[in-house]
Amino acid sequence: xxxxxxxxxxxxxxxxxxxxxxxxxxxxxxxxxxxxxxxxxxxxxxxxxxxxxxxxxxxxxxxxxxxxxxxxxxxxxxxxxxxxxxxxxxxxxxxxxxxxxxxxxxxxxxxxxxxxxxxxxxxxxxxxxxxxxxxxxxxxxxxxxxxxxxxxxxxxxxxxxxxxxxxxxxxxxxxxxxxxxxxxxxxxxxxxxxxxxxxxxxxxxxxxxxxxxxxxxxxxxxxxxxxxxxxxxxxxxxxxxxxxxxxxxxxxxxxxxxxxxxxxxxxxxxxxxxxxxxxxxxxxxxxxxxxxxxxxxx
Amino acid sequence: xxxxxxxxxxxxxxxxxxxxxxxxxxxxxxxxxxxxxxxxxxxxxxxxxxxxxxxxxxxxxxxxxxxxxxxxxxxxxxxxxxxxxxxxxxxxxxxxxxxxxxxxxxxxxxxxxxxxxxxxxxxxxxxxxxxxxxxxxxxxxxxxxxxxxxxxxxxxxxxxxxxxxxxxxxxxxxxxxxxxxxxxxxxxxxxxxxxxxxxxxxxxxxxxxxxxxxxxxxxxxxxxxxxxxxxxxxxxxxxxxxxxxxxxxxxxxxxxxxxxxxxxxxxxxxxxxxxxxxxxxxxxxxxxxxxxxxxxxx
Numbered sequence: 001x002x003x004x005x006x007x008x009x010x011x012x013x014x015x016x017x018x019x020x021x022x023x024x025x026x027x028x029x030x031x032x033x034x035x036x037x038x039x040x041x042x043x044x045x046x047x048x049x050x051x052x053x054x055x056x057x058x059x060x061x062x063x064x065x066x067x068x069x070x071x072x073x074x075x076x077x078x079x080x081x082x083x084x085x086x087x088x089x090x091x092x093x094x095x096x097x098x099x100x101x102x103x104x105x106x107x108x109x110x111x112x113x114x115x116x117x118x119x120x121x122x123x124x125x126x127x128x129x130x131x132x133x134x135x136x137x138x139x140x141x142x143x144x145x146x147x148x149x150x151x152x153x154x155x156x157x158x159x160x161x162x163x164x165x166x167x168x169x170x171x172x173x174x175x176x177x178x179x180x181x182x183x184x185x186x187x188x189x190x191x192x193x194x195x196x197x198x199x200x201x202x203x204x205x206x207x208x209x210x211x212x213x214x215x216x217x218x219x220x221x222x223x224x225x226x227x228x229x230x231x232x233x234x235x236x237x238x239x240x241x242x243x244x245x246x247x248x249x250x251x252x253x254x255x256x257x258x259x260x261x262x263x264x265x266x267x268x269x270x271x272x273x274x275x276x277x278x279x280x281x282x283x284x285x286x287x288x289x290x291x292x293x294x295x296x297x298x
Numbered sequence: 299x300x301x302x303x304x305x306x307x308x309x310x311x312x313x314x315x316x317x318x319x320x321x322x323x324x325x326x327x328x329x330x331x332x333x334x335x336x337x338x339x340x341x342x343x344x345x346x347x348x349x350x351x352x353x354x355x356x357x358x359x360x361x362x363x364x365x366x367x368x369x370x371x372x373x374x375x376x377x378x379x380x381x382x383x384x385x386x387x388x389x390x391x392x393x394x395x396x397x398x399x400x401x402x403x404x405x406x407x408x409x410x411x412x413x414x415x416x417x418x419x420x421x422x423x424x425x426x427x428x429x430x431x432x433x434x435x436x437x438x439x440x441x442x443x444x445x446x447x448x449x450x451x452x453x454x455x456x457x458x459x460x461x462x463x464x465x466x467x468x469x470x471x472x473x474x475x476x477x478x479x480x481x482x483x484x485x486x487x488x489x490x491x492x493x494x495x496x497x498x499x500x501x502x503x504x505x506x507x508x509x510x511x512x513x514x515x516x517x518x519x520x521x522x523x524x525x526x527x528x529x530x531x532x533x534x535x536x537x538x539x540x541x542x543x544x545x546x547x548x549x550x551x552x553x554x555x556x557x558x559x560x561x562x563x564x565x566x567x568x569x570x571x572x573x574x575x576x577x578x579x580x581x582x583x584x585x586x587x588x589x590x591x592x593x594x595x596x
Contacts, residue, residue: 144593179593182515183557209593210505210549210586211556214512217480243590251508258509259481286584288508292541295442295477295507 004262006226007249008041008202009034011277013056013077014246015234017046019281021055026280028065033273034231035069037249037265043096043228046077047086063090075136079110081123084133093133096172097124099163101155102145105176109140118159121166129167136170137163138204142188143180146239153191160192170200172226175215177239178208182218189222202226205247207286208237212247213255220261227252232274232285248287250274254294267294302560304524305547306339306500307332309575311354311375312544313532315344317579319353324578326363331571332529333367335547335563341394341526344375345384361388373434377408379421382431391431394470395422397461399453400443403474407438416457419464427465434468435461436502440486441478444537451489458490468498470524473513475537476506480516487520500524503545505584506535510545511553518559525550530572530583546585548572552592565592 012031016022034042044066050057059076066074075094076087084095099117100106106114121137128135141148142156160171173188185203193201203219203226205212216227229252235245250270256263271289278285310329314320332340342364348355357374364372373392374385382393397415398404404412419435426433439446440454458469471486483501491499501517501524503510514525527550533543548568554561569587576583 177593178590181553181556182512207508208586208590209552210511210546211553213508214480214515214553217512218515237590240590244586248508254507255479255509255512258479288506288542292476292506292535292538295475 001221002223002225002261004225005220005256006041007039007252007263007265008043008075008226008228009037009039009231009249010043010228010246011230011232011234011249013043013046014228015230015277016055017053018236018238019055021057022280024058024061027058027062030273030276030280031065033276035072037231037269037273039072039265041073041075044074044076044092047083047090048077048079060086060090063092067091078124081120081127084124084127088127088131088133093131094136095124095128095133096136096138097121098138098140099159100140101151101159102141102148104147105141105145108147114155114159118162121163121168125167134169136172136202137168138172138174140174140176142173143175143184144177146177153188156188157191157195160195164195164199170202171196172202172204174204175206177237178206178212178243180205180215181211182214185215185218186222189219189224193223200226202228204228206235206237207233207244207247208240210244213251216247216252217255217259220256231270232277232290233287234277234281234285244286248274248289250287250289254289299519300521300523300559302523303518303554304339305337305550305561305563306341306373306524306526307335307337307529307547308341308526308544309528309530309532309547311341311344312526313528313575314353315351316534316536317353319355320578322356322359325356325360328571328574328578329363331574333370335567335571337370337563339371339373342372342374342390345381345388346375346377358384358388361390365389376422379418379425382422382425386425386429386431391429392434393422393426393431394434394436395419396436396438397457398438399449399457400439400446402445403439403443406445412453412457416460419461419466423465432467434470434500435466436470436472438472438474440471441473441482442475444475451486454486455489455493458493462493462497468500469494470500470502470526472502473504475535476504476510476541478513479509480512483513483516484520487517487522491521498524500526502526504533504535505531505542505545506538508542511549514545514550515553515557518554529568530575530588531585532575532579532583542584546572546587548585548587552587
């Protein structure tokens with residue numbers, strides 16, 4: 001078991017992307033609350049089509065606010081080499097490039113097949129490395145696709161293999177629709193770990209079917225050292241309207257800390273940031289700690 | 299790993315006990331919806347002080363409705379030998395006797411120390427066995443107490459040892475306030491399994507801090523073959539008002555089924571029963587599957 005796990009806070013991107021747009025000043029207030037948790041990595045925004053994701057249409061403006069926090073590694077999600085160029089032009093030096101492991105989701109999401117999206121890793125990586133930016137390939141629908149059903153693990157293995165050959169810096173696997181469970185998490189990680197080798201391996205879970213934390217813990221047991229989470233559990237799933245979102249940062253911190261796994265996030269500050277997020281979006285968030293608080297101790 | 303887990307449905311007792319009392323006819327409607335899930339064991343009610351738990355004051359009357367379902371094993375929770383006598387007089391043949399592993403919780407709950415409550419296992423077992431009823435000792439606050447903080451594992455070991463010497467039929471450990479996490483679950487089970495031997499070992503988790511399903515899965519990995527769950531995740535915690543309740547039956551079934559672990563509960567029927575429960579209590583329930591539904595499959 002790892003003794004330390006890096007948490008990347010994704011509330012500002014994955015958390016907000018399905019919400020109604022909030023003002024830039026409100027987003028900066030949430031950023032400040034998140035930075036106050038001590039988290040070292042924050043997914044700040046996405047450089048994608050503003051018409052498809054209006055909540056993140058302010059990416060260039062929001063990126064200007066990030067310079068105030070030089071100790072945090074900010075990343076931005078992109079879906080194309082052009083998105084990577086825009087992110088880098090806005091000052092980002094950590095690029096997340098998404099490849100869907102299922103063709104139907106890839107086509108729905110970016111209008112390209114998995115093979116086409118995989119081939120574009122080369123251009124994204126070149127763009128990023130030319131500007132001394134790092135590239136993480138995030139493999140979406142790594143376990144299940146809302147259209148194609150279960151994803152064959154070999155499809156994930158093939159993307160991981162290609163990404164490493166093309167020189168990416170990190171790999172992550174994502175349970176995009178929140179359907180996987182611990183046994184399948186363990187199984188997939190066991191298949192890709194030998195390929196990933198010494199590169200950092202991350203995982204991204206949604207709590208859509210309640211198994212998000214169980215899957216996250218299984219991932220850590222299998223050797224993952226990087227986990228995405230969102231304060232308050234903010235974030236949804238376009239294929240399960242109204243469902244629970246990302247695993248909540250504070251719930252994850254509670255579980256890992258209680259398992260003697262060190263994290264760079266203060267639990268009390270994370271609950272405070274969740275309160276800020278809840279107030280900004282104007283509806284209840286699914287986080288358990290937000291309701292129950294930390295446990296009563298002597 | 300076990301290939302089959304027995305789920306005991308606790309919605310009618312643990313789920314309802316903190317709710318405003320609902321009419322007997324409504325409770326019977328919920329019972330019928332729960333029986334329709336195919337679950338083989340149902341915790342029906344508790345024979346405790348009606349003034350302390352008004353929602354279950356109808357225990358004798360409700361017990362009469364159980365005779366219509368002879369294929370289900372119904373149990374009742376008791377806190378004393380006298381409670382066991384009342385349960386048996388009402389026709390119950392499966393008795394759950396609770397012993398709190400922490401003195402402060404034991405005093406608050408039943409006005410006796412852990413040692414006094416443990417000693418009473420003898421009388422409860424005699425009362426039950428005289429009527430061919432089975433006795434399960436449920437060890438409450440097995441990991442944490444809301445007053446005393448963390449529970450020393452040796453206190454749980456001592457109760458298990460005493461219970462087995464006194465001839466009980468089953469043992470269960472309960473995370474009464476919903477604070478434990480997988481590592482501590484594994485650790486405690488490893489300590490008591492050698493004592494429990496071939497007796498059935500169960501576990502009872504609340505999702506109060508979001509880790510309920512992760513803990514349940516860890517318990518199964520450690521050899522537990524019996525899990526309590528409540529449709530809709532109904533149930534609260536008196537020490538964390540407004541918090542999430544028991545682990546939701548449908549979320550547990552989803553996770554176990556997806557892990558190739560067989561259960562006697564139909565997922566669609568469990569979601570339907572959760573809808574019935576939600577309607578009866580008149581507020582949203584925390585179950586994930588209730589919102590998201592089963593996963594999309596080919």
